[in-house]
Amino acid sequence: MIGTVLRLELRRSRSLAIWLGIIVLAYGAFIAAFYPVIRDNAKLIDDYMAVFPKGMLAAFGMEGTLSNHGIFFNTYIASMLWPIIAAIAGTILGTRQVAADLERGFIELPLATRIDRARYLGTGIAGQVVVLAGLSLAVVVGVLVVGTVVNANFDNARFLMEVPVLFLFACALGGTATLLSVVTLSRSITAGVVAGGLLAMYLLDAVSRLQADLDWLGTISVFRYLRSTSAIDQGVMPLGPMMLFGAMAIVTWALAVWIFRKRDLVA
Amino acid sequence: MPAIELSNLTRRYGRRRGVVDVSFEVAEGEAFGFLGPNGAGKTTTIRVLMGFLRPSEGQATIFGHDCWREAPLAHRDVAFVGSDPAYLGDMPAAAQLDVLGHLRGLKPGAWRRLAERLELDPTVPIRKLSRGNRQKVAVVQAFMGTERLLVLDEPTTGLDPVMQREFLALMAEARAAGQTVFLSSHNLPEVERCCDRVGIVREGRLVDVASVQALLASHWRAVNLVLGSVPAKDVFDLPNVRVLASNGQMVHLMIQGEVNELLRRLAALDVRDVSIATPDIEDVFLGFYEDQTPGAGPNVAAPAGAVR
Numbered sequence: 001m002i003g004t005v006l007r008l009e010l011r012r013s014r015s016l017a018i019w020l021g022i023i024v025l026a027y028g029a030f031i032a033a034f035y036p037v038i039r040d041n042a043k044l045i046d047d048y049m050a051v052f053p054k055g056m057l058a059a060f061g062m063e064g065t066l067s068n069h070g071i072f073f074n075t076y077i078a079s080m081l082w083p084i085i086a087a088i089a090g091t092i093l094g095t096r097q098v099a100a101d102l103e104r105g106f107i108e109l110p111l112a113t114r115i116d117r118a119r120y121l122g123t124g125i126a127g128q129v130v131v132l133a134g135l136s137l138a139v140v141v142g143v144l145v146v147g148t149v150v151n152a153n154f155d156n157a158r159f160l161m162e163v164p165v166l167f168l169f170a171c172a173l174g175g176t177a178t179l180l181s182v183v184t185l186s187r188s189i190t191a192g193v194v195a196g197g198l199l200a201m202y203l204l205d206a207v208s209r210l211q212a213d214l215d216w217l218g219t220i221s222v223f224r225y226l227r228s229t230s231a232i233d234q235g236v237m238p239l240g241p242m243m244l245f246g247a248m249a250i251v252t253w254a255l256a257v258w259i260f261r262k263r264d265l266v267a
Numbered sequence: 268m269p270a271i272e273l274s275n276l277t278r279r280y281g282r283r284r285g286v287v288d289v290s291f292e293v294a295e296g297e298a299f300g301f302l303g304p305n306g307a308g309k310t311t312t313i314r315v316l317m318g319f320l321r322p323s324e325g326q327a328t329i330f331g332h333d334c335w336r337e338a339p340l341a342h343r344d345v346a347f348v349g350s351d352p353a354y355l356g357d358m359p360a361a362a363q364l365d366v367l368g369h370l371r372g373l374k375p376g377a378w379r380r381l382a383e384r385l386e387l388d389p390t391v392p393i394r395k396l397s398r399g400n401r402q403k404v405a406v407v408q409a410f411m412g413t414e415r416l417l418v419l420d421e422p423t424t425g426l427d428p429v430m431q432r433e434f435l436a437l438m439a440e441a442r443a444a445g446q447t448v449f450l451s452s453h454n455l456p457e458v459e460r461c462c463d464r465v466g467i468v469r470e471g472r473l474v475d476v477a478s479v480q481a482l483l484a485s486h487w488r489a490v491n492l493v494l495g496s497v498p499a500k501d502v503f504d505l506p507n508v509r510v511l512a513s514n515g516q517m518v519h520l521m522i523q524g525e526v527n528e529l530l531r532r533l534a535a536l537d538v539r540d541v542s543i544a545t546p547d548i549e550d551v552f553l554g555f556y557e558d559q560t561p562g563a564g565p566n567v568a569a570p571a572g573a574v575r
Contacts, residue, residue: 007366008366011362012355012357105351106352108349109352112349114371114372117338264319266320
């Protein structure tokens with residue numbers, strides 16, 4: 001039964017995964033193609049960037065020279081593309097099995113069979129993990145493949161170390177969306193809270209970087225932990241952020257399953 | 268052990284009522300019709316029965332298993348189709364029926380014979396199917412297994428008359444195979460033909476549970492007489508007869524229940540023509556809602572469907 005539900009969820013995720021996969025691959029490839037230009041003109045770009053307030057650059061994750069691999073990846077992928085992709089994928093996947101299927105009326109069909117609710121949602125969460133892992137890998141692979149073609153000299157192993165960080169960040173969003181979906185039984189409320197929460201955290205992180213005495217605000221923003229450059233710059237896995245995102249994902253998914261077991265299903 | 272047992276079932280939505288103190292049993296092998304207008308509490312009852320909603324008070328069981336606490340166990344013996352089931356638009360019916368069949372312990376393709384019988388093309392994505400064809404998918408889903416209990420919520424909505432007849436045939440086959448049926452429907456003739464007993468729900472409360480025959484017999488039937496001569500004044504003085512209009516040789520009266528005494532008296536008269544309108548379940552059903560008094564009112568029985 002679990003295999004059946006997993007296959008169903010993966011089949012339903014196919015077109016989302018393909019389209020988001022194409023986007024992250026294409027974006028990563030496009031950005032990587034420009035890296036040699038940035039590297040070869042690092043001095044010019046740094047002089048140009050110096051015109052802007054430091055705080056503003058920091059707010060966009062640019063704390064150093066763009067020719068630095070870690071800053072480059074952080075600026076164009078971790079701070080910009082990935083939060084948007086992860087939020088879209090996490091929200092769609094996290095709300096689909098409960099809130100969306102309840103709104104469209106499909107949920108009654110599988111739940112009227114012998115599968116119990118915990119297994120049903122748990123299997124759906126496994127489907128989320130597979131899709132989010134694939135997207136996390138795709139975003140880095142796109143950068144590395146084109147980086148190799150244009151002689152960007154990216155360290156493949158260190159870039160691939162970013163995959164689990166991006167993956168766990170997406171899982172944290174997927175878990176949050178799943179939990180909100182079970183609690184509110186509403187796709188729109190869940191999407192609004194996830195998007196609004198992310199935007200608020202982004203602003204908190206930016207403000208904390210602009211204003212030294214408000215630095216503590218950044219500690220409650222997930223973006224501070226997502227922007228670690230230790231993997232690419234030093235070859236050190238950012239275990240702290242990974243554990244934080246992983247714990248968020250596990251706790252929110254577990255809570256979602258626990259609540260769903262005894263949740264009235266009324267659209 | 269009854270197939271379905273509801274004991275003082277109450278379900279509220281905050282301060283709004285859903286169903287209040289509903290109790291009835293459905294015996295194994297029985298076909299039970301569940302009638303009521305929109306908002307009466309039919310769907311709430313079915314949702315509680317299927318374990319989608321927790322009862323506020325009371326209990327619902329299927330073959331002895333609590334519908335809320337032991338839902339997966341209860342579902343082992345149930346095939347359920349909700350009203351207007353929303354299948355996944357992008358997937359063909361075949362794939363979805365296989366998934367749902369597998370979750371019910373059926374082999375792949377268990378739906379094939381029924382799909383052919385109902386002339387359903389299972390390869391077309393659901394979103395490309397008409398309303399009637401989508402409903403065929405639901406009918407196939409309901410009957411593709413051999414579960415002991417069928418819970419069907421408005422299963423024939425959108426089906427054409429030919430397919431409605433096929434549905435009735437499937438119901439008859441299910442019953443012959445010993446399956447129990449719990450049928451919620453607005454199609455009252457369908458309930459009349461399929462079911463042994465009916466429960467009528469109004470404003471969240473069960474107002475009557477009776478066999479279809481008993482329910483029909485307890486209601487008023489119209490009798491129109493054309494006589495060869497003016498009858499004696501007291502000829503229709505019977506406790507279960509009301510004369511509504513008498514124009515000499517033409518008499519319009521209503522009778523409830525036992526008809527033998529009336530027929531005996533008519534036999535002594537010069538009767539030129541007689542029509543007796545048998546009330547159908549629609550009359551009975553409307554009687555509950557129009558008169559607000561179960562079984563009351565000679566205006567209940569319309570002369571439609573008169574037998575001569």
